[in-house]
Amino acid sequence: MIPRHLVIAVAVLLMIVLGMAVYAWQMRGRAAVPVATSDARPLAPPSAGPTEQLTLFVAYDDPGILRAQSARIPLPAGRQQRAEELLRALLALYLEKSSPHAIGVGADVRSVYLVDPGLAVIDLNAAFADTHRSGVLVEELTVASLIHTLSANIPGILKVKILVDGKERDSLAGHADLSDFYDVSAVNQLAIELSAP
Numbered sequence: 001m002i003p004r005h006l007v008i009a010v011a012v013l014l015m016i017v018l019g020m021a022v023y024a025w026q027m028r029g030r031a032a033v034p035v036a037t038s039d040a041r042p043l044a045p046p047s048a049g050p051t052e053q054l055t056l057f058v059a060y061d062d063p064g065i066l067r068a069q070s071a072r073i074p075l076p077a078g079r080q081q082r083a084e085e086l087l088r089a090l091l092a093l094y095l096e097k098s099s100p101h102a103i104g105v106g107a108d109v110r111s112v113y114l115v116d117p118g119l120a121v122i123d124l125n126a127a128f129a130d131t132h133r134s135g136v137l138v139e140e141l142t143v144a145s146l147i148h149t150l151s152a153n154i155p156g157i158l159k160v161k162i163l164v165d166g167k168e169r170d171s172l173a174g175h176a177d178l179s180d181f182y183d184v185s186a187v188n189q190l191a192i193e194l195s196a197p
Contacts, residue, residue, distance in 0.1 A: 050074065051072045051073060051074045052072065052074075053070060053072055054070070054086060054153050055068050055069070055071075055149070055153065056068075056071050056093065057069075057090075057145050057148040057149045057152065057191060057195075058100065058101065059094075059101035059142060059144070060141075061102075061137075061141065064137050064141065064194070065194050065195060066144060066145055066148065066195050068195070069093075073085065073086075079114055082153075082154065083112040083114060083120065084109055084112045087122065088108070090145065090146065091103065091107055095107065101138075103142070104127055104130070104131020105127070106128075106131065107124070107125065107127050107128035107132075108124070108125045109123070109124060110123040111123045112150070114157070117158070118156055118159060119161070120150060120151075120154070121163060122150070122162050123163045123164075123165070123166055124163070125164070126164060126165045128164065129173065133173060134173040135173075139171075139173055141194070142172065143176050143187070146160075146162070147188075147191075148187060148188055151184045151187075158184050160184060160187070162178045162182070
């Protein structure tokens with residue numbers, strides 16, 4: 001015969017397991033909240049903190065030029081975070097409906113790594129490259145805009161490497177070569193030529 005205290009203990013444990021199963025089942029039903037569609041646009045720069053006057057070099061497709069455009073955006077104190085927010089502000093202009101240089105929805109900067117001495121690595125997401133329009137001038141304007149904006153606002157950058165999802169890629173959308181490092185002085189010279197009326 002089984003001792004009475006063992007039968008009671010097993011019965012209590014069974015009731016606890018049954019109670020936990022009912023509780024888990026109810027919680028599972030509550031957790032099934034419909035997920036809203038996500039907004040694929042990049043986040044706006046942080047709204048808190050002091051704003052700074054910056055110069056963004058915006059690409060204009062029709063005349064095929066870069067134009068300097070002043071902007072006041074809040075920037076974090078860290079050099080790398082400043083670089084990321086600066087490029088996100090530039091991409092936010094390109095994602096607007098009335099953009100002079102439209103890029104694909106969901107395009108964003110994953111990160112910017114500032115490696116001493118003088119190397120910056122811009123890591124863009126796959127949506128940036130996969131949805132970018134193909135064409136020599138359009139792609140070169142994008143690259144020149146990113147690099148010239150970064151180097152004009154973050155001093156000491158001499159070379160820039162562009163990655164897509166953390167990996168090297170041969171080209172942006174078939175034309176702009178992403179396989180090598182960009183010399184900032186050469187890109188800045190190109191940007192000056194593209195800025196001339």
